[in-house]
Amino acid sequence: MSKGVLLVNLGSPDSTDPNDVKKYLDEFLMDERVIDVPFWARSLIVRGIILNTRPKKSAEAYEKIWWEEGSPLIVLSERLQEKVNELTSVPVALAMRYGKPSIKSGLQELHDQGVDEVLLFPLYPQFAMATTETIVVLAEELRKKDFPNMEFTTVPAFYNHPDYIRVLANSISEKLKGVDYEHILFSYHGVPKRHIRKSDITKSHCKIDGSCCQTPSPAHQFCYRHQCYETTRLVAEYLELKKETYTVTFQSRLGFDPWLQPPTDRTIERMGINGTKNLAVVTPAFVSDCLETLEEIAMEGKEIFHEVGGKDFTVVPCLNDREDWVKVLARWVDEWAFSEPVKA
Known part of the structure; x- marks a missing residue:
């Protein structure tokens, strides 16, 4: 063949x-x-x-x-x-x-x-x-x-593949080298919560209650939420980030259904209001820069941050053609x- x-x-x-x-x-x-x-x-x-x-x-x-x-x-x-x-x-x-x-x-x-x-x-x-x-x-x-x-x-x-984690982590460290950031947002594309439950092959594991994603289960093979948190955990481990220095958020909500939380835009706003001056954002759900990274994050997110008192807003490019x-x-x-x- x-x-x-x-x-x-x-x-x-x-x-x-x-x-x-x-x-x-x-x-x-x-x-x-x-x-x-x-x-x-x-x-x-x-x-x-x-x-x-x-x-x-x-x-x-x-x-x-x-x-x-x-x-x-x-x-x-x-x-x-x-x-x-x-x-x-x-x-x-x-x-x-x-x-x-x-x-x-x-x-x-x-x-x-x-x-x-x-x-x-x-x-x-x-x-x-x-x-x-x-x-x-x-x-x-x-x-x-x-x-x-x-x-x-x-x-x-391939959210947890060592090769992917290494390349993603290296792209972050390269972009943030010499940048005096206080916090990193790992912003993933959002999905309705019902998508998580529909993808649960066990039909019982996914509660979206803050603990199920950390409890081993066959459901994780198709659980978007678990995989987002696991990507973040592995990158943070690779870069030796302290837990208080990064947060997972979800962007691009549509409609009025319950979506994964916390939302990226509101988190950016809250952090700026609470005194964060230097914020970095990485978007690991995308391998190519697109509307959601170039406009929603790099433009709208930056504008939100500056409006509430933030100073430096650094966006890590997607892997693209590195x-x-x-x-x-x-x-x-x-x-x-x-x-x-x-x-x-």
């Missing part, structure tokens, strides 16, 4: 035009694993409310961070794919869960090169319904329909290509 790799990231609108943003948001928010309510209710929420109000505001946000080459997330993902491809022994293609290039086009690209065994590589360190799971489900649907002779191997969540990250991905790919499993 001929092997190949499909790197899959979130995606982006084709441009900052509100019509393109509306098209993208429709595909994204109509995903039943993003807004997990019955179709009629999802249509009412998304197409009846959100798409009539949000595209213009979102388009303005994208305009703030858009690069001359295009969407930062797309450009950075392309750079990563190109660099990994140069170092590996098998072809590496790129796809987005929403927008272009699509997962179908990525699989077609590999198919046209004779590939019939694919390493499906969601570019998300932590597992979540709205990220890893939706990629795997769609890819499998496409395989059955359009690529029946293909076989998939999916890279598991050389050490590229080498890790290339090694994982080659280990798989030569039948040695990528362990997480």
Whole structure:
């Protein structure tokens, strides 16, 4: 069999035009694993409310961070794919869960090169319904329909993989070298609490009560909250951070459902009010800088912090196409290509 790799990231609108943003948001928010309510209710929420109000505001946000080459997330993902491809022994293609290039086009690209065994590589360190799971489900649907002779191997969540922890920790220490920060926020993308419970394969472990994430359980294999806290714990251990010097928060709330707490924006505000002058933020749920890191954190978060008396606000870039990250991905790919499993 001929092997190949499909790197899959979130995606982006084709441009900052509100019509393109509306098209993208429709595909994204109509995903039943993003807004997990019955179709009629999802249509009412998304197409009846959100798409009539949000595209213009979102388009303005994208305009703030858009690069001359295009969407930062797309450009950075392309750079990563190109660099990994140069170092590996098998072809590496790129796809987005929403927008272009699509997962179908990525699989077609590999198919046209004779590939019939694919390493499906969601570019998300932590597992979540709205990220890893939706990629795997769609890819499998496409395989059955359009690529029946293909076989998939999916890279598991690598939130605790020593290679990932080392690279992430080194990226933090490099950015904060010489920076007089008082506290680090580990800001992860938020999800509704019900997503945590729905992903609980034991159907009983996840209470989201402050203790279940520290109590060993098979549920942790698919528990986004546990994996966020574990990533933070391992990085803090690697960097020898004292517990009182860092906090885990969750950003990007949508709607009125109970989401994971504490919220990043309110934590930034509270810390500034309480006298923190120098704050650093790292966003380990993302491997590529995007709207949520470049605008929501680096711009909005900074503005909030300054408005309440904060002074220095340092944002650690995502791993993007760092050389050490590229080498890790290339090694994982080659280990798989030569039948040695990528362990997480």
